[in-house]
Amino acid sequence: MQTDSYVIKMNGSPIHQKVLDIHVNIQSPNEVEKMRLRKTSWAVRASEMAKKTFNPIRTIVDTMKSSPNPEKPMIALSIGDPTVFGNLPTDDQVMKAMKDAIDSQKYNGYAPSIGYLPSREVVAKYYTCEEAPLEAKDVILTSGCSQAIELALAVLANPGQNILVPRPGFSLYKTLALSLGIDVKLYNLIPEKSWEIDLKHMESLVDDKTACIIINNPSNPCGSVFSRKHLQKILAVASKQCVPILADEIYGDMVFEEGAYQSLASLSSNVPILSCGGLAKRWLVPGWRLGWILIHDRKDIFGKEIREGLVRLSQRILGPCTIVQGALEQIMKRTPQEFYDSTISFIKSNADLCYTTLSSVPGLCPVRPAGAMYLMVGIEIEHFPEFENDVVFTERMISEQSVFCLPATCFEYPNYFRIVLTVPEEMMIEACRRIREFCKLHYHDCDNSHDLECDK
Numbered sequence: 001m002q003t004d005s006y007v008i009k010m011n012g013s014p015i016h017q018k019v020l021d022i023h024v025n026i027q028s029p030n031e032v033e034k035m036r037l038r039k040t041s042w043a044v045r046a047s048e049m050a051k052k053t054f055n056p057i058r059t060i061v062d063t064m065k066s067s068p069n070p071e072k073p074m075i076a077l078s079i080g081d082p083t084v085f086g087n088l089p090t091d092d093q094v095m096k097a098m099k100d101a102i103d104s105q106k107y108n109g110y111a112p113s114i115g116y117l118p119s120r121e122v123v124a125k126y127y128t129c130e131e132a133p134l135e136a137k138d139v140i141l142t143s144g145c146s147q148a149i150e151l152a153l154a155v156l157a158n159p160g161q162n163i164l165v166p167r168p169g170f171s172l173y174k175t176l177a178l179s180l181g182i183d184v185k186l187y188n189l190i191p192e193k194s195w196e197i198d199l200k201h202m203e204s205l206v207d208d209k210t211a212c213i214i215i216n217n218p219s220n221p222c223g224s225v226f227s228r229k230h231l232q233k234i235l236a237v238a239s240k241q242c243v244p245i246l247a248d249e250i251y252g253d254m255v256f257e258e259g260a261y262q263s264l265a266s267l268s269s270n271v272p273i274l275s276c277g278g279l280a281k282r283w284l285v286p287g288w289r290l291g292w293i294l295i296h297d298r299k300d301i302f303g304k305e306i307r308e309g310l311v312r313l314s315q316r317i318l319g320p321c322t323i324v325q326g327a328l329e330q331i332m333k334r335t336p337q338e339f340y341d342s343t344i345s346f347i348k349s350n351a352d353l354c355y356t357t358l359s360s361v362p363g364l365c366p367v368r369p370a371g372a373m374y375l376m377v378g379i380e381i382e383h384f385p386e387f388e389n390d391v392v393f394t395e396r397m398i399s400e401q402s403v404f405c406l407p408a409t410c411f412e413y414p415n416y417f418r419i420v421l422t423v424p425e426e427m428m429i430e431a432c433r434r435i436r437e438f439c440k441l442h443y444h445d446c447d448n449s450h451d452l453e454c455d456k
Contacts, residue, residue: 053179056171057410060391066399075423075431078406080220082284082373082422088346090284091339097330098323107326113314115141115292119325123292126332127277132265138295140310143319145250145291148276150176152246152293155309156274157182157211163246164205164213166197168376168413170220170248182211186412191367191378195224199233206241212274213243215264218251221411221418222376223351223369225255231267238271244301247275250291253340254281255371256348265296272301279324281373283331284343290324347373350421350428357432363443364435375419376408384442390415396442401434 068074082088101107114120120139128134142148149172157163159181165173167186174184187202189195202213215234218225226234238245247264255261265273278291295307351369358366358377365378379393387393390407394417398404408416423431 049179049181052181053175055175056412057406060407060410064391064395064398066395068398068402068404069400072402072434074402074404075427075434076404077419077423077431078404080373080420081286082281082343083286085423085427087424088284088343088422091335093334093336093339094283094285094327094331097327097334100330101323101326104326107322109322110318111320111322111325113318114311115139115320116322116325119328120292122329122332123294127263127294129266131267132263132296132298134294134296137307140293140295140314141320141325142278142291142293142314143321144286144289145248145276145278145280146172147319148278148291148293149173149246149248151310151313152274152276153177153182153212154180154313155306156244156246161209161211162207163211164202164243166214166216166219168195168221168408168411168416169214170216171410173214173248174412183209185210189219189222189224191376191416194370195219195222195367195376196226196230197234199237203237203241206237206243210241210243212246213238214246214248216248217264218249218255218261218371219374220251220372221374221406221408222367223372223374223421224367225257225260225370225372227260228262228267231262231264235264235268235271244272244274247273249275249277251281251372252277254344254347254373256344256351257370260370265294268296268298270299270301272297272299272306279331282340282343283335288321288324290320290328346425347421350423350425351375353425353428354419354421354432358435361436361439362445363439369421373421375421376413376416377405377419379415379417381415382446383444384439385444386442390417393417397435397438400441401438403431403434403438405435 117136120136120141123139123141124134124136140151142151153163153176157180162183162185163177164185164187166189168189177184185205187205188198190198217231245264249263252263253261263275265275273296275294275296276291277294279288280286293310295302354375355366355368358364363380363383365380367376367378369375379390381387381389381393384393387396389409391409394405394407405417405419408414408418411418
């Protein structure tokens with residue numbers, strides 16, 4: 001709106017006692033158009049990003065209407081949080097490190113967006129090896145492994161591009177990708193081969209819009225651990241197709257057989273890799289929200305652009321807790337090996353118990369895990385005609401037996417369910433007993449059925 005002020009002289013004299021200011025409003029054509037387009041009522045809507053964001057697990061679980069059997073205490077084998085039951089506390093040295101960091105009062109302010117330099121040096125030193133050397137400049141600290149995955153996806157892929165994701169696989173990959181406008185292509189894992197990747201299928205999905213391949217090893221939800229030979233074949237596909245890898249290695253070293261785990265980067269001579277990890281699982285502190293991205297780029301394929309992109313993305317919202325960063329050196333240096341060994345021993349014991357028990361249950365086909373904290377169980381659904389799929393199967397198991405397992409439809413893999421192996425042993429024994437009872441009640445023999453292939 002344009003305002004012009006005019007001074008009117010009284011009686012023709014420049015000297016006067018009263019001056020009138022007359023404001024004349026002159027509207028430009030643009031302003032007239034703005035007035036015409038002005039909102040006349042409230043119209044607040046969610047963003048497209050919000051509309052595209054969904055969590056498959058929550059979408060499925062929240063629609064399940066079953067209530068637990070009131071005569072049986074609920075046993076939840078569904079949550080991948082090792083702290084839930086209190087039977088797997090973190091080590092005393094980890095707690096002392098946090099207390100010391102708080103008492104020092106050095107970590108109450110803001111840290112650099114990518115994390116304190118000494119903390120990044122600690123992570124680099126912890127994970128560096130001759131085959132895949134790391135320095136502080138190769139480490140980005142994040143708010144848990146989830147944010148590490150989000151930043152890695154955001155820096156590698158544009159809307160309209162696609163990423164390759166394992167099936168079955170962690171639902172967060174799809175949740176994040178779709179919210180960012182990135183397409184998802186699912187490559188198959190093979191249960192009969194301990195969940196190895198169907199490499200031909202994976203390679204067939206690559207096109208000129210493929211931004212990266214996500215490799216989750218050890219696996220959630222499968223509990224699988226890839227052999228050195230299989231990892232080399234994965235790298236060969238990525239190298240041939242010139243596609244970088246986002247390696248979700250949050251369960252690295254959480255394996256049942258010593259030396260079974262190898263990081264992808266330690267085997268790669270030329271494929272650029274963003275490896276994501278964190279404190280959550282190995283140190284049993286998921287709520288502390290400290291993760292990291294390790295940048296492996298020995299052939300300088302990522303170059304400055306990806307590194308600078310990660311820094312800029314990390315500056316959108318400051319990342320991990322500064323107190324945890326301050327405690328990180330003590331955590332990584334002083335946590336005794338016995339703590340790690342004890343955790344793995346406990347999970348392996350539950351895995352063996354669960355696998356052995358459920359292998360003898362008609363209609364079920366568990367796949368023996370080799371690491372992480374999960375076991376996948378196949379349902380020979382044709383033997384359970386009352387249930388049309390794994391969601392209905394697990395829903396009824398809740399209502400009748402008060403045992404809650406995640407239906408593998410949550411992981412894009414119907415007619416399986418996932419069991420979390422971190423519950424107390426007596427609870428695992430009781431859960432397996434109830435599952436067996438449930439299956440015995442509902443199992444029907446079928447002469448023309450085809451059993452699932454498994455490693456019973």
